Amino acid sequence: MDFDKLTKVMRKLALLAGDKIMEIYAADDFEVRAKSDESPVTAADEAADAIISAGLREAFPDVPLVTEEQSASHGQSVSTFLIVDPLDGTKEFIKRRGDFTVNIAYVVDGVPVRGIVYAPAKDRLFYTSADGSAVEETGEFAKDVVGNTKPIRVSVPDNDAxxxxxxxxxxxxxxxxxxxxxxxxxxxxxxxxxxxxxxxxxxxxxxxxxxxxxxxxxxxxxxxxxxxxxxxxxxxxxxxxxxxxxxxxxxxxxxxxxxxxxxxx
The missing domain is CATH 3.40.190.80 (D-Maltodextrin-Binding Protein; domain 2)
Structure with a gap:
């Protein structure tokens, strides 16, 4: 896998999907349906999925793709694959609370090694760089130009607080x-x-x-x-x-x- 290409592709697709999600989010109303497992789905889930899955299949045609909105992909038995939740937090989206994300990841031998999480309503963008380290990007999120990024790191916690x-x-x-x-x-x-x-x-x-x-x-x-x-x-x-x-x-x-x-x- 070309990890530099993967990072660029995942970032661009997440931003494109986020734009479409926010377009639907801004509408006066949108349809909400129930899937077979009774979880909700909207036009935003489906539109974002179409953007991301088409882009990943074009860029990485030989890598298996699993995506929430395509049930046919759920029957695969794979350990190395791309996996997508085009709109995670659909309930938050429906309630217009802003806590929803676009998620794309690459799993190798059962381990998620690269990923991107974009929260378009909160203007927060997190992803793994080509070397696998995690960053948060700030700015206007241009599709083809990376803005300001800063490394992120877990806390040194106080177990008493x-x-x-x-x-x-x-x-x-x-x-x-x-x-x-x-x-x-x-x-x-x-x-x-x-x-x-x-x-x-x-x-x-x-x-x-x-x-x-x-x-x-x-x-x-x-x-x-x-x-x-x-x-x-x-x-x-x-x-x-x-x-x-x-x-x-x-x-x-x-x-x-x-x-x-x-x-x-």
Missing amino acids: LLVVASKSHRDQATDDYISKYNVADMKSAGSSLKFCLVATGEADLYPRVGRTMEWDTAAGHAVLTGAGGQVVRFDDHTPLVYGKPEFANPFFIALSPDVKLEKA
Whole structure:
């Protein structure tokens, strides 16, 4: 894989998809439908998916592609692949809360090694550089010209005063019970894969997820967090979260700065 090309392609496609999403977001109204699993889908999900999948297939025709909005891609058995969630946080999009993201990642032998997370309503753009390190870009996000970037790095946490982030739309008692095992100084909620990025920038130390997710929800944020020195581990045994699982379904997991002293589930 040409990682310089991959970074440029993923960045441009994420920005193009973000423009289309925001165009629909700004409309007075948009249709919301239910998929077979009862999760919501909008025209923004489908339009963003069309942009990203076409661009990736053109640039990397020999790399398998898995995308949330194309159910035919979910039956693959692969360990090295591109994976896309064109609009993560559809519920946040529908409620017009801004916490939604475009996610594109590249997984090699079950490990997300490159990824991009773009939050168009919040003007935040996180991705892995060609060397695998994580950056946040600021500016006007021109499609073909990279703006100002700064390296991001996980925190050195104070285990007696942890900063925790949890899901905005999927918070439940099991999550609160687990968080209660820690000494928490501050607790914030965020939607979509932004939670990974808050850990990657040091704005949070710990993000536990006790609930259903799919690999397209997590791969891009996982790659960004890894590039910032962080980790994503299984909730049950704290082993690394791997990808290419059957139907691309995740177990419960924890995203963290490595210096957090993990409690047992």
